[in-house]
Amino acid sequence: MTSKPAKISVQGVTKTFALGREAFTALDDVSIDIADHEFVTVVGPSGCGKSTLMNILAGLDTPTSGRALVDGVPVSGPGPERGVIFQQYALFPWLTVRQNVEFGLRTTGVPKQERRARAEHFIELVGLEAFADALPKTLSGGMRQRCAIARAYAVDPSILLMDEPFGALDALTRVKLQEQLLRTWSRDRRTVLFITHDVDEAVFLANRVVVMAARPGRVYDVVEVDPAVVRDEAFRLSPEFAALRNRVWRSVYHQEGRTAALSGSRTDTPS
Numbered sequence: 001m002t003s004k005p006a007k008i009s010v011q012g013v014t015k016t017f018a019l020g021r022e023a024f025t026a027l028d029d030v031s032i033d034i035a036d037h038e039f040v041t042v043v044g045p046s047g048c049g050k051s052t053l054m055n056i057l058a059g060l061d062t063p064t065s066g067r068a069l070v071d072g073v074p075v076s077g078p079g080p081e082r083g084v085i086f087q088q089y090a091l092f093p094w095l096t097v098r099q100n101v102e103f104g105l106r107t108t109g110v111p112k113q114e115r116r117a118r119a120e121h122f123i124e125l126v127g128l129e130a131f132a133d134a135l136p137k138t139l140s141g142g143m144r145q146r147c148a149i150a151r152a153y154a155v156d157p158s159i160l161l162m163d164e165p166f167g168a169l170d171a172l173t174r175v176k177l178q179e180q181l182l183r184t185w186s187r188d189r190r191t192v193l194f195i196t197h198d199v200d201e202a203v204f205l206a207n208r209v210v211v212m213a214a215r216p217g218r219v220y221d222v223v224e225v226d227p228a229v230v231r232d233e234a235f236r237l238s239p240e241f242a243a244l245r246n247r248v249w250r251s252v253y254h255q256e257g258r259t260a261a262l263s264g265s266r267t268d269t270p271s
Contacts (some may be wrong), residue, residue, distance in 0.1 A: 005072040006033035007191045008057065008159065012066035015052050028051040028216035029066070036158075037189040041206040043196055043252060049217025050195045053161045057193065058084045070159065080108070083152030087164045090148060091136045097147050098124060098132040104155040122150040125184060142173035149181070162194045168200070178204060182231050199252060203244045205230055211251040221251040 017028040027049040031163060034040050042050050055061040056068050059077040067077045070082065078084075091100050101119040110118070123132050126146040136144050147166055166174045178201060185192060196202050202209045207227045213220035225244060235241050 005069070007036040007038070007071065008032070008034040008193065009069040009072075009200055010053070010057070010066070011069070013053070013056060013063045013068060014065045015049065015056065016064045017062070025216035026058075027063070028218045028221055030217065031066075032210060032219065033178070034191060034193060036063050036191055038207050039185060039192045039205060040208045040210060041194045041196055042210045042212060042250065043199060043202040043203040044212030044217070044220070045214045045252060045255070046197075047217070048196075048212035048214035050212060051163055054161055054193070054195050058082060080155055081157050083155060083157035085145075085148050085152050085160065085162045085165045087167045091144055093136050096133050096135055097128055097139070097150075100136070100147055101151045101154050104151060108155070118154050118176075123147075125153070126150045126180065132265065140173070141169050142177055145169065145177060145178070149184075149239075153184070154246045158190060160190050160192045160194075162192065164195055164197065167197065174198075174201070179231070181205070192268045197202075199245055199248050200236075203241060203248055204236060209244075209248050211248060213255050220255055221248075223248055223251070 010030055013030045014025065016023045016025045018024075026047075030049070030053065032040075042053065042214055044050055052061065056063055057070075057075060057083070059075050059079060070079070092103065094208040095103065096117075102115050103125055105115040105118060120129075120132070123129055126149055128143060128150065131139060131143060136147065139147065148165070166177050169177065182205065194202075194205055196205075203223075204227060206225050209223040209225065210219060211221040211223065212215055212218065223244060226240075229235055229240070248253055
């Protein structure tokens with residue numbers, strides 16, 4: 001009996017970029033398997049290739065060597081089974097919240113009545129029902145990101161690829177969206193790969209935290225988080241969270257005996 005393939009499989013991926021006459025290696029022989037319904041976060045120092053890895057999985061870039069697979073099929077470009085959410089929101093400014101959420105459904109030919117029903121469902125899911133007819137410019141940063149999440153969910157992807165989606169938000173909004181994302185994930189159990197530079201965020205959200213090392217980018221450590229743990233304020237303040245956080249912190253900041261600076265670090269100070 002053969003085992004079921006991983007939902008996402010990164011197999012020996014190396015990515016190099018030409019820099020004048022030289023080559024820069026962003027990823028070096030990276031291998032990661034992510035099971036169906038798993039929530040995995042990736043954290044690491046600046047230049048470790050987090051976003052490059054995300055772009056390869058999204059089908060927006062190709063590896064120099066190795067391969068990335070989804071459901072056992074090599075990634076050769078973007079696909080509807082992968083919803084991608086970036087830090088920059090990427091909303092159409094001339095469309096309302098509802099129209100933004102309906103956009104992907106319209107381009108795939110979903111009938112108007114079904115399109116509207118699905119959009120309304122996901123707008124309510126992210127708590128924007130009172131702003132369905134608002135334009136993005138009238139929304140806060142957190143509300144725009146919730147709209148982007150609703151739009152990604154509306155096309156019913158089995159995988160969510162999230163590249164620092166809360167990185168530009170204030171601390172309180174960030175915490176609220178983390179908790180909302182986990183509530184949504186607990187209902188439908190999509191497979192999530194979440195890139196972040198925030199150690200606390202990485203530990204709070206994940207079943208597994210993948211720590212990357214830089215220059216060249218590679219997997220440095222993998223930290224397991226008990227999936228049975230309830231992710232709430234009590235967990236954030238618990239000794240268990242502190243222990244996990246400190247392990248990830250040490251892996252990121254003291255790789256191979258050297259200090260690595262996280263890009264955009266703000267509040268992640270060691271206990």
